[in-house]
Amino acid sequence: MFEWNIQNEIWKFKNYLKNSQKILLINHRRMDGDAYGSLAGFYYMLQKFWNYKVIATNDEITPESFQFLDENQIFDTDIALADFAPELIISFDVASLEQLGNVYKNNTSLFQNTTWVNIDHHISNNLFGNINIVDTSASSTCEIVWDIIKDFELEKYMDAKIATFLLTGIITDTNSFFNTNSSPKSLQSASEIMKFQPRHQDIIINLFKKKPYARLKLWGHILENLKDIKNGKIVWNSVPQSLFIQTKTTDKDISGLIDEFLTTLDGLEVWFLLYELPDKKIKWSFRSKTDLVDLNVFCSKWWGWWHARASWFVVEGKNIYEVEQEVIYELQKLI
Numbered sequence: 001m002f003e004w005n006i007q008n009e010i011w012k013f014k015n016y017l018k019n020s021q022k023i024l025l026i027n028h029r030r031m032d033g034d035a036y037g038s039l040a041g042f043y044y045m046l047q048k049f050w051n052y053k054v055i056a057t058n059d060e061i062t063p064e065s066f067q068f069l070d071e072n073q074i075f076d077t078d079i080a081l082a083d084f085a086p087e088l089i090i091s092f093d094v095a096s097l098e099q100l101g102n103v104y105k106n107n108t109s110l111f112q113n114t115t116w117v118n119i120d121h122h123i124s125n126n127l128f129g130n131i132n133i134v135d136t137s138a139s140s141t142c143e144i145v146w147d148i149i150k151d152f153e154l155e156k157y158m159d160a161k162i163a164t165f166l167l168t169g170i171i172t173d174t175n176s177f178f179n180t181n182s183s184p185k186s187l188q189s190a191s192e193i194m195k196f197q198p199r200h201q202d203i204i205i206n207l208f209k210k211k212p213y214a215r216l217k218l219w220g221h222i223l224e225n226l227k228d229i230k231n232g233k234i235v236w237n238s239v240p241q242s243l244f245i246q247t248k249t250t251d252k253d254i255s256g257l258i259d260e261f262l263t264t265l266d267g268l269e270v271w272f273l274l275y276e277l278p279d280k281k282i283k284w285s286f287r288s289k290t291d292l293v294d295l296n297v298f299c300s301k302w303w304g305w306w307h308a309r310a311s312w313f314v315v316e317g318k319n320i321y322e323v324e325q326e327v328i329y330e331l332q333k334l335i
């Protein structure tokens, strides 16, 4: 299941877990489905044993988007850790200490003087725990937690709720088994977890399919006036601030259109959206699936961030349609 050195860490963890009663669980700030699912799955597993006093903490409570998973709020955001005095700390999906935020900043010596189990799958994890169950071949921290549950022979305590948490992390970190980390192992883990009847459709609906009405209205306006050149290979539009106001949306409602919806357009190679922020700055998101445009040449003309296929730029002191004209002009030169 694990390589020998990780197996050794798991044995150590098992021992510490047996000999501790007060346990602190923590995951990273801005928790995602994997950070939340792995912590919550383990939290509810530990709840099944009468002798554990378990507290989960983070600077923030469960984000609204994950509240469909649990009617309870398990995060205590202002716990007096010195009073609780945990005997064991377990961190989930945390790659570096900065990701622990104020909880860690305000209790650094407690963290450093308590046995700490670091469960994670990030390649950048710097092994800050006393016990490091870090498996970079795992799709998600939830996949590792499932391995630990099997290793500790706790499968008989599994239920649909715990299974739903664990499946959430595997599904979100593999982007519904689309990303290249969708290994045979991750699918096998998911298949084993499916035996406990997790709410897998709820996960997909809530995390991938559900959209607010206002956002669809905004997308409708943008799609209706979509512009293109090269027979639809290059597609774009501009969103003035007035359209956000009219549809009661913000620029946060744009990313799904760029990264999920427009990518489904048949024949598309390059696409971008310019949008005006409340402070009049023009931001634009640029995506490319192919080498139709030399990205190194194109992207270096603008101020922003870019990597292989996705880039973001910001322009100040210009009208959105002026920026649009300039972008099209530069693009035309390169194709």
Ligand SMILES: [Mn+2]
Pocket (backbone or CB within 6 Å): 034, 035, 093, 121, 139, 140, 141, 173
């Ligand atoms: Mn993760």
